[in-house]
Amino acid sequence: xxxxxxxxxxxxxxxxxxxxxxxxxxxxxxxxxxxxxxxxxxxxxxxxxxxxxxxxxxxxxxxxxxxxxxxxxxxxxxxxxxxxxxxxxxxxxxxxxxxxxxxxxxxxxxxxxxxxxxxxxxxxxxxxxxxxxxxxxxxxxxxxxxxxxxxxxxxxxxxxxxxxxx
Numbered sequence: 001x002x003x004x005x006x007x008x009x010x011x012x013x014x015x016x017x018x019x020x021x022x023x024x025x026x027x028x029x030x031x032x033x034x035x036x037x038x039x040x041x042x043x044x045x046x047x048x049x050x051x052x053x054x055x056x057x058x059x060x061x062x063x064x065x066x067x068x069x070x071x072x073x074x075x076x077x078x079x080x081x082x083x084x085x086x087x088x089x090x091x092x093x094x095x096x097x098x099x100x101x102x103x104x105x106x107x108x109x110x111x112x113x114x115x116x117x118x119x120x121x122x123x124x125x126x127x128x129x130x131x132x133x134x135x136x137x138x139x140x141x142x143x144x145x146x147x148x149x150x151x152x153x154x155x156x157x158x159x160x161x162x163x164x165x166x
Contacts, residue, residue, distance in 0.1 A: 010054060010055060011055065011058060013055075014059070016043060017040065017041055017044060017059050018040035021037060021039045021040050022034045022039040022042070041059065044059055048090055057084065060080045061080060064076055064080060070115060070116050070118070074111055074120050074129070075129075077111040078111060078122065081111065082109065085105075086104065090105065105124060108121050108122065108123045108150055109123075118133050119131065120132075121150070123150050126153075
């Protein structure tokens with residue numbers, strides 16, 4: 001079966017998904033109301049298998065908000081892509097040979113602003129968004145291969161927003 005046909009078969013099971021909340025329903029003398037916002041997405045699969053992640057990708061990309069700038073679009077893309085991160089230990093499997101230093105978890109997430117020629121990324125160790133501005137790289141002058149670590153340090157900064165009282 002072709003990939004496109006397979007995708008359509010998988011999505012067929014989720015045609016009821018909607019960004020609109022489910023309507024209230026009255027049965028006999030009982031009123032039923034949705035549990036809250038997002039009830040139109042009841043049934044959206046949440047596991048880490050490729051078909052479930054595919055269904056979520058379609059649902060979230062179809063309901064993405066419009067943005068007014070490249071930077072806002074980048075944050076919207078990360079908001080969507082972060083729904084597909086596989087946490088450490090969630091997909092290692094049992095009985096599999098584990099390779100030292102390799103993880104099946106999401107190690108980094110990227111998005112590209114093709115208009116402004118910028119690549120953005122964050123890693124599993126540091127959620128701060130970093131950028132690579134391609135216009136600042138001279139591709140006409142080949143040099144030796146440069147290796148840069150994804151994280152200078154595998155730490156996350158935390159901002160304390162409570163003022164210190166003396």
